[in-house]
Amino acid sequence: MVTLYDVARLAGVSTATVSRVVHGQDRVRDDTRTRVLRAIEELGYVPDGAAQSLSRGRKDVIGLVCKEREVDYALENAGLLYYDQVLRGVEEHVRSHNWSLLITFMQSDGMGEPDVARLDAFSGKVDGILIGEGFIGARHIKRLAARVPVVIIAGTPGDRTADVVAADNFSGSAAVVTHLIADHGTKRLFHVDGPLDAPDAIERRLGLHHVLRDNPQCQLIGSEHGIFSTRSGEQAGENLLARHGGALPDAVVCANDQMAIGVLRAFAAAGVRVPDEVAVVGFDDIYPASLFDPPLTSVLQPVRMLGERACARLLDRIAVPDLTPAVQL
């Protein structure tokens, strides 16, 4: 391994000078710089990241903890799209700041109990952590946040211990519907709504109606309220078929994925082909990105931006550790 010392020796200068040249800063005489650069080139020197980190006290690396894939490949698309888009947003931002991105996937055991040892080790390798919401228990997040800045990439705002960058239900929902209308030419929409008074459902509903108002060519042919469960979605699907079986909508927009799955189930049972006869779109509890077939390209952008914003927030937090934790929409 070629070290700074090797370069210094070959160039006949001290390590300090080499370091200065490497970082382009400071005043170094031109001929010295040239000599050093030549030596670097000749030896193929590249600074060791670990040593730099140790010395600088900063690693210039942020960590992204993604939710481990579902076992079921067919259902995986959602997660795939979601985290992969987040990843791209994050990576882009990270890169523009000349940092690096360390990434890991974590099992969700359903109880939010992660592999603590691995999480700890991970935290030792980064300056800050970006973590998706909902699969690591609050207790662990808190523990983590005590040691290193943490920003949660979340579905919905709420009171939290750590920084949160949340998706915006309103615009998310609006994006889905806009996509259906603009890109798929949807004319007849059916809405499988959430509970009347659930905050998330309200925002998503408003997003949908907002877009519909601006697109009179698309008609809302009906809606059903569910309670965010698969069963209630199935029920809604059955009702929909009973009432509109003769003239199916072009698309069914569901307030969450669970219900969308229910609807799919009802359709499958009735022999209705998706997406040939009717499109069914859910709203990922984190962000709308699932169950699209073909995938919802126009929603990729917002998800990516979510990653970017989260990353930006994290970098801020690393730079100024005592920022008041906040929830961003």
Add this chain to the structure above:
Amino acid sequence: MVTLYDVARLAGVSTATVSRVVHGQDRVRDDTRTRVLRAIEELGYVPDGAAQSLSRGRKDVIGLVCKEREVDYALENAGLLYYDQVLRGVEEHVRSHNWSLLITFMQSDGMGEPDVARLDAFSGKVDGILIGEGFIGARHIKRLAARVPVVIIAGTPGDRTADVVAADNFSGSAAVVTHLIADHGTKRLFHVDGPLDAPDAIERRLGLHHVLRDNPQCQLIGSEHGIFSTRSGEQAGENLLARHGGALPDAVVCANDQMAIGVLRAFAAAGVRVPDEVAVVGFDDIYPASLFDPPLTSVLQPVRMLGERACARLLDRIAVPDLTPAVQL
């Protein structure tokens, strides 16, 4: 920041002992161990990755260099699926060895001229690099490989300077066709083949015919040879329409993506809707994973495995640096 010294002081032992406890090895008396563990717990100590790396002379991090996304979102699916699946394969493997994964995306300027400074910096942070083929010039790969083990994730074997883990054209092609038949019920297939004597084309052709032989319910209604260019694909598509316009195949299998795009173009010009009327599948020069709509779920697994194999090879190489570079299928 809590350091080893803090722990040692609180537990009343030397840093060596703490280190030993942390790594679970070595002989440490039980009560000492307990005392140390208590101190670690109390202080919330987590070893600093940079310091460990520097000291151990190994970072336990491998780097994955992905091709930067296309600007065009609609065409992005291929890359999305491809690299995201590779990523998952790699991550899984990396994790099982308790290493970490650093990832970056690189612009492809078409000439294989990367941002050398960034690539260099990246290489300083990892023990080995995994890199997709075809967007970083051989010259740069060589330079990189001189400093750190590199494994190329490739589409096709060939003579190389660095280690290569290549996709297997035969099985890749077979996977595509199997998917079409098994999952999409394809009965009538059209083949846009490559040049008769191109090695890649031969393998892919054999894969296709192999599957057809085992699935007599699917018929090959025709084929055209192209030269892997978009234009030749377009031509093939036009010929196909001229001859089979009245009874379109269920699916068109192309020997590469360029030609598939050409076919899509021809179809678009003729008003043939894809994938409603006919499915068009390409064969990514790296692996078949693109242009599927809906995505080719059954091909996810092989791509993921490609990532895993590449990663395994890289770890081997890091462990035994003087392995003879090899091409693996």
Add this chain to the structure above:
DNA sequence: AGGGTTAGTGTAAGCGCTTAGATTTCCGAT
């Protein structure tokens, strides 16, 4: 009892880099 083991622990030298502060060199002004 003396010598040889062995288990348990401590000491301290790095790992490759950055950087504050010390030192030398350079240069124009006197």
Add this chain to the structure above:
DNA sequence: ATCGGAAATCTAAGCGCTTACACTAACCCT
């Protein structure tokens, strides 16, 4: 020439960890 101050460069002390080696104490032989 000499001097002062700026510019260029060097010295060396860490950064937090691992680990070879040194050491101590306890134990088992003969």
